[in-house]
Amino acid sequence: MSDLKNLLGYSEPIFNASMAGAAGGAMAAAVSAAGGVGMIGVAPTPTADWISAQAAHVAELDSPWGVGFMGWALEADLSPLESFLQYNPSLIVISFGDVTRAAALAHEAGVMTAMQIGNAADLDRAMHNDIDIIIARGGEGGGHGRNESGTLPLLQLACTQHQKPVVAAGGIGTAGGVAAVLAAGAEAAWIGTRFLATKEASGHENLKAAVRASGLDDTVYTRAFDIAQQLDWAPEYGGRALRNSFSNRYAEAIDSLQATEKLREQMIRARAEADISMAPVYAGEAAEFVRREESCAEVLAELSGFRRILQEAAARFA
Ligand SMILES: Cc1cc2nc3c(=O)[nH]c(=O)nc-3n(C[C@H](O)[C@H](O)[C@H](O)COP(=O)(O)O)c2cc1C
Known part of the structure; x- marks a missing residue:
């Protein structure tokens, strides 16, 4: 097994x-300062001002931090990656699309690369030399990705390659979840939904409140929001979001969804107004474990309970 912990320099495998x-x-910055690896998520076309404002939080940190991009957006324009590389991140994650040029650029700058995989073909691609770390992401996860495998089977498959470190993602929301993926061979957990309603999360309070009020059965995997907004997501990458009136309308009839200009404008307005009956609230099944407003440090402190759980399990089966 590789030593990702020392390679990246984190103390909590989160x-x-x-x-x-x-x-x-x-x-x-909050996750990195609490011992994990803090990641910035970049939208398809970020402004230069947004990039410098985000980088200002992390550029002076001694602890590891990274930036995650959508591969298909970097295929069209590598400049957001070029901009972030100037701030010396520890890690660049490229997912969903052709990662080749972006990964080469990160390596030229001496920065490690990772890719989220969602099926066996993605794993084959991630075995190329330009990817250092594999993030096995199951369809339980929130936001965009494939919905072809659950986290545990994909993680077990990814761990059979024994060459590159594997990080597990999708549906991990508790210390027990972290313990489970570490026991199965992951070197760390990549966690989205559990951090969605934290004090440090960006996003309207309506969205955070909706995540806190949702449970295991309240999400849907759908392309409806992307079709309505005419976004450039490839069809194999739908997104897991909280069910709402809009997604319910097309749950059984996605082919009847017409991408009109009027609908696009309605969806943009709903997002601007944080109208969660229409706008997407991307979140995964781990919404079940988001119940109150917490800081990222509090979430990390709770998740770090994985050590005790692993010890107790080892003692139980010794
Ligand atoms: C609100 C939201 C936005 C997301 N945006 C991105 C993104 O910009 N880039 C990306 O690679 N993954 C994105 N994801 C997917 C996450 O990287 C990750 O796969 C997922 O959150 C893991 O599952 P979990 O939510 O159950 O922890 C997003 C997820 C959520 C919930």
Whole structure:
């Protein structure tokens, strides 16, 4: 097994997932300062001002931090990656799309790379030399990704390659969840939804409150929001979000969803007004474990209970 902990220099094997719109510099700095790996999630076309404002939170940290991009957005424009590389991140994560040029650029700058995988073909791609760390992400997870495998089978598959460190993602929301993926061979957990309603998360309070009020059965995997907004997500990457009136309308009839200009404008307005009956609230099944407003440090402190759980399990089966 590799030693990702020493390679990246974290003390808690917990990364906050890069989440565009939710994980900015404030979250990354808080997670990194609490011993994990803080990640900034970058939207498809960030402004230069946004990049410098997020980087200001993390650029002077002694602890590790990184930046996550959508591969398909970097295919069109590498400049957001070039900008962030100037701040010396510890890690660049590229997911969903062709990662080749972006990974090469990160390596040229001497920065480690990771990729979220969602199926066996993704794992084959991630075995190329340009990817250093594999993030096995199951369909339980929030936000965009594949919905082809659950976290545990994908993680077990990824661990069979015995060459690159594996990080587990999707549905991890408790210390027990962290313990489970570490026991199965992951070197760390990549966690999004559990951090969504933290004090340091960006995003409207309506969205945070909706996540806190939701449970295991309240999410849906859908392309409805992307079709309505005419976004450039490839069809294999739907997103897991809280069910709402809009997603319910197309749950059984996605083909009847017409991408009109009027609908696009309605969806943009709903997002601007944080109208959660129509706008997407991306979140995974681990919404079940988000119940109150916490700081990222409090979430990390709770999740670090994985050590006791692993010890108790070892003692029970000794
Ligand atoms: C609100 C939200 C936004 C997300 N945005 C991104 C993103 O910008 N880039 C990315 O690679 N993954 C994104 N994801 C997916 C996460 O990286 C990760 O796969 C997922 O959160 C893990 O599952 P979990 O939510 O159950 O912890 C997002 C997830 C959520 C919930």
